[in-house]
Amino acid sequence: MAKKPELKEEERVKPVIVNETYIGSYIDSELGGKHVSNKSYEKYYGKMIKPTWNSKT
DSSP, rough: OOOOOOOOOOGSSOOOOOOOOOOSOOOOEEEEEEEEEEEHHHHGGGTTTSSOOOOOO
């Protein structure tokens, strides 16, 4: 089996951090150390996913 040729430094694709609105399927979570949430899902599911806490004390 033949080896892949090594890419030169200038030929490699450099990673780019993209900062844009999250539109994935996670309702409220953390990905890669960053908080993500789908605002549309939060609005639709409302208190089913984030009930308000009422302390009895």
